[in-house]
Amino acid sequence: MLVKSSALFYFRRSDIVLAMSSSRTARERVRAELTREIADIARRQLATEGATGLSLRAVAREMGMVSSAIYRYFPSRDDLLTTLIIDGYNALGEAVENADAATPHEDHTGRWLAVCHAVRDWALAHPHEYALLYGSPVPGYQAPQDTVAAAVRDTVVYGRIVSDAYHAGALNPPDVAPPPSAAFAEDAARVREIISDIPDDVVARALVAWTGLFGWVSFELFGQFNGAILNRDPAFDHAMRSHAAYLGLPL
Amino acid sequence: MLVKSSALFYFRRSDIVLAMSSSRTARERVRAELTREIADIARRQLATEGATGLSLRAVAREMGMVSSAIYRYFPSRDDLLTTLIIDGYNALGEAVENADAATPHEDHTGRWLAVCHAVRDWALAHPHEYALLYGSPVPGYQAPQDTVAAAVRDTVVYGRIVSDAYHAGALNPPDVAPPPSAAFAEDAARVREIISDIPDDVVARALVAWTGLFGWVSFELFGQFNGAILNRDPAFDHAMRSHAAYLGLPL
DNA sequence: TCGTTGCGAGAGCAATGCTCTCTTAAAAGA
DNA sequence: TCTTTTAAGAGAGCATTGCTCTCGCAACGA
Structure with a gap:
């Protein structure tokens, strides 16, 4: 019961966003997809460079975005x-x-x-x-x-x-x-x-x-x-x- | 015996420099002193800010030096x-x-x-x-x-x-x-x-x-x-x- | 159709580590 | 003692970072 009532917390953040968006507008769907992609790239960077080597700008570069755009998805x-x-x-x-x-x-x-x-x-x-x-x-x-x-x-x-x-x-x-x-x-x-x-x-x-x-x-x-x-x-x-x-x- | 033979390693780096310099020139003495002071300031910064918060420039600032001067004492x-x-x-x-x-x-x-x-x-x-x-x-x-x-x-x-x-x-x-x-x-x-x-x-x-x-x-x-x-x-x-x-x- | 909202681009700011060059002062050698 | 070598600090500069701001454009809801 305790497990069940707090089961929501077991989902990944991005999955939650994704789940919510599947029934919403196209804009929200692409937003969730990009959020996921950012997190994936960041995770790959973390795996190779370590935590302090994780750079928002590098993630943005790999996404083909300009760095400031990342902040639309992650405030910091x-x-x-x-x-x-x-x-x-x-x-x-x-x-x-x-x-x-x-x-x-x-x-x-x-x-x-x-x-x-x-x-x-x-x-x-x-x-x-x-x-x-x-x-x-x-x-x-x-x-x-x-x-x-x-x-x-x-x-x-x-x-x-x-x-x-x-x-x-x-x-x-x-x-x-x-x-x-x-x-x-x-x-x-x-x-x-x-x-x-x-x-x-x-x-x-x-x-x-x-x-x-x-x-x-x-x-x-x-x-x-x-x-x-x-x-x-x-x-x-x-x-x-x-x-x-x-x-x-x-x- | 093992302890004795490797006792040298038990000294701090700066202490070794200091010990060597006590019989050397004034320049080397002040160098050892500054090296020690840099390490001390760095340690204080480490204690308050943590490892990634340790900044060479901040240490230099506190020493009243310009940042590049630090590199005369620590190569990186x-x-x-x-x-x-x-x-x-x-x-x-x-x-x-x-x-x-x-x-x-x-x-x-x-x-x-x-x-x-x-x-x-x-x-x-x-x-x-x-x-x-x-x-x-x-x-x-x-x-x-x-x-x-x-x-x-x-x-x-x-x-x-x-x-x-x-x-x-x-x-x-x-x-x-x-x-x-x-x-x-x-x-x-x-x-x-x-x-x-x-x-x-x-x-x-x-x-x-x-x-x-x-x-x-x-x-x-x-x-x-x-x-x-x-x-x-x-x-x-x-x-x-x-x-x-x-x-x-x-x- | 029109106003609202979200998003990407771009410039910019204050930091960072580190590398140069230049000048001055101290030490070493003659 | 005079000259040469060596060490050290200053300063400018480069590439990088996180983050903020403004400005347009495009999709969205009414």
């Missing part, structure tokens, strides 16, 4: 970036959703590992986009509210896996795992609004695994492993199995 | 950035070293937690510098060899803690922890060149904790926790204790 460079960020979150979220869906529902460990590999594969395939999402925030850029809904799309999938495993009684964390402090209760309750009801200690452990996944991928992508960890596929797989073990998933 | 903006990166790694490494040294040598868990908090505190105090080190790499920028020596300074401290704990027999990882694959042996050997001799499985678990630490800090700093995890100090502390537990450190 930041706004274009926001669109790309939302699209990126959605693309990653979709990859994660597909990976989860392709794994047997009862195989919670398999689903977790599938999600991990989906995140990493997507990140390796789209390094600059990943950097835009999970790297340093671009300066002076404050993530608008629009992004958060798309941003948690992968987290929702992950939360569902943890919740499923917990309610199936498949979670047996090692007894050395410390309980979270009482101060964590508020945050756990907030997290529970996104991912379904699991006790505080499971939320805490889930958080550790989740940050561990992205910590690893970021280290790998941002060059922290250079010269040290070279055989990365098995190392990553093992690290994610380790997180699974600590979470309490069966191996 | 990237070169200035490299200096700031090295300084950043050294500052973080120093903070980590101090935190470790201030904790009883036998209290391995305390040393690990001290290091974790040192990293996080430094990151929170210098967010833009942290982003420069562990966020997305700046576009077109390839980390020169100079940086790697400074970059591993914190890792060396961490490795020593793990090694100390292991050789003290203080490491009792949970039995659910999976063994690393045989393919990990090469990488483990490479890691052992930096941090002293510990078996492959300990290296693997150490890697999980280390990436988990930076994953958490990056999530917190780059806004991934916004709206969800607000009471961050206890949550962080618990997460790091969790990593400690999985590593096998006593709680």
